[in-house]
Amino acid sequence: MKHVRRASLVSAIALVAAGLAVPAFAADLTIAMPANQEPASLDGHIDPYQSTWLLDSFVADPLVVLHPDGKYGPALATEWSSNEDGTEWTFKLRDDVTFQDGTPFNAAAVKANLERIAAPETASKQLKSDIGPFTSVEAVDDTTVKITYDTPWVTLLDAVRRTPLWSPAAIAEYGADFDKKLVGTGPFTLQEWVPNDHITFAKWADYGGWNSIMENPGPVALDTVTVNFIGEPAVLGSLVEYGDADIGFAIPAQYVEDYKDKDDFQFYSKGQSGTGLQMVMNTRKPPLSDIRVRKALNFAADQEAVNELLYDGAYTPSDGPLNNSHVCFWDGATAMYATDTEKAKALLDEAGWRDEDGDGMREAHGVEGVEDGTPLSIKYNILHHQEIGEALQAQFRPIGINLEVEQVPGPVQLDRVQNRTFDLMYERQRSPDPLILDQVWNSKWDEPGGWAWTGFKDATLDGYLDKLRSLPSVEARCEAAIEAQKIIMENALMLPTLSQPIFVAMRPEVKGFLPGAEGNWFFLQNTTVED
């Protein structure tokens, strides 16, 4: 009897221990994000921000999903194809999907969404141009959609992976208030949006897991996801450390050391493909109208030292017009302007910028269009990351260049660009597609509202950039992009600085959080929080 009681006790203890060993899952996840990532409108058809599309992806699955390995996988479309020249795209849709309001998801719904984005009254600020000027969207049958263009549109997949597909019935029902309601086919429903404060999403119990990113079909494990928008970087950087958030997304670089390689936290950083924090040069007026001065700036800068000094090396290098993590990065850019202050000095001397009065700063001597004695001052305008400008200022001063660093708001940036009153201007574009090169460097976009700011015009360069819109193969487009980057760097049209990765800190209890192919994207479909 004694043995039986003892055995029972041991079993009970074992059972309790086993119970303890099985982790319990809390159903609520809190994410802290910088306040500047809060959308103006939650409707990604209208709002042009990556963060808007990311938040929309909680509520609406896209046609295709970009997996962390950079490959497209099925979501609401099971298969897709285009004709050879990329003017006709066909998507085959799932036939078992309903929207969160119970209405069916089908080809007519996709057609309604794409036509809504293209409609002028929607005033789409970005997706319209990304999806492109299609001539028709045809619902061939209930599960087949055909999109036709006059010109090749080879980047459609990159656009549709970000495009939320909303319930047409809900759009009609809610009208202008739709961005506060959001009805899609995704894992969560929009529960509450308090602007300047937080957004709460709640699990959609009928979600079927219609997305190849899901490990198990059916509803997600999390009950709610709350995204808090934090205005103060110091607070954002500390919330996870003190247990006030499960995930700190895009925390400031100076807080990386609090989380990196610490057992108490999970941490990762991921690059954002694009142009990096580049400074484009105004080639229309001195001193940067002279290629020798432009090259001298590139030789004088030591970006690695800037990275170490300011961010303990946490930022990533960006040596050319596409940053080093971009799939189409031209690696020849790294060696082309390896830091060489002597070469920089020689180029400036040759260009007529010499220090003859011995004050340490160079002045013009016989420079065309510049009065003799004019000091070599170059305006450096940025929207943020002023510290990089200041570090470069310190590097340039010993060789006699006065870098005038000024942080300006967006409207002032655009005003100076339009009036051509800048020298070095910050211009960052983020996308895994090399098409961004076309936006920034093709001289046909050198017009009001355009993004080609340098004033440099070259038919060969424009030719390569035009190909980025027409070549269907990624490899062929990368080849064109590389040729374009060579020309840009040979003419020293920009000063590359660094690339800003996204830093993410998490409590160790967060499991199954999946970073996207790009640093600014993630998936919560498989996420749980151990209690």
Next chain:
Amino acid sequence: MTRYLVHRLLQLVPVLLLISVIIFVMMHVLPGDPAQLILSGAEGGAAGPERLAELRAEMGLDDPLPVQYFRFLSGALVGDFGESIRFRVPVSDLLMDRFASTMTLAVAGLCWSMLIGVPLGMAAAVRQNGWIDAVAMTMSYLGAAMPVYWLGLLFILFFSFDLGWFPPAGGGSIRHLVLPSLTLGLISAGIVARLVRSSMIETLQEDYIRTGRAKGLGEAALLWRHGLKNALIPVVTMLGLQFGGMLAGAVVTETVFSRPGIGRLVVDAILSKDYPLVQGCVLFLAFIYLCVNLFVDVLYAWLDPRIRYEK
């Protein structure tokens, strides 16, 4: 009293008109074309000059400035400040959404300022030149000298992160209100304390206080019933100004504590050159400020009848 009130109300009209002109001119003198901003989006894409010209015409930006101003003014008179360029909703809706949060913060800040400043000032006056006075005045100088931004971060670090008493960010509950309002209130409490102290010292030297003491009134009754009531009259006048300070401070406090409110709204609007929103916010804040000052003046006139008789 009615005549006084009407007179003060009429004074508001030219002040508001002047503010509206200043705001309107400033927004149009600053660089940046809102039409181009809208078309430029945020992540790329280029719009042609035709579309730019079309949008400028749609937004009425091609009209002469006086025409644009009178359009703005006639709308503002009926509470229509136009549509926000960034949010694409009526500015009045955005203001109403955020107004309650900012007012709650400012009023709570004012309460803290009185709750801390008045006893501190009184203690300093009663124990003039003693150690309590020294401590109280040092605290008041510190409070007045500390930047809102820095004090807010200090509170978050100590009360939120270290002690875990209050949430470090967000709005919506009383717990969320404590730290931001205390931050605002503490800054203003220093000024209130100094004013109460000097006013109280002056009041305690009045003849009627001496008479009261001679008649055997207790020190507590003298201080609270007779001294404080009279000493607070100049403090009440200052409340209007303090409230203006609270509204201005809310711009920073709302950012540090990630609270929704008009302060954050106006900062975002300025950065994105959202003309209608900036104009609406500033005019609205100015109107609130003037109303509070009017209320304080009327209260002052009620407390001190000499004011309205002089009018």
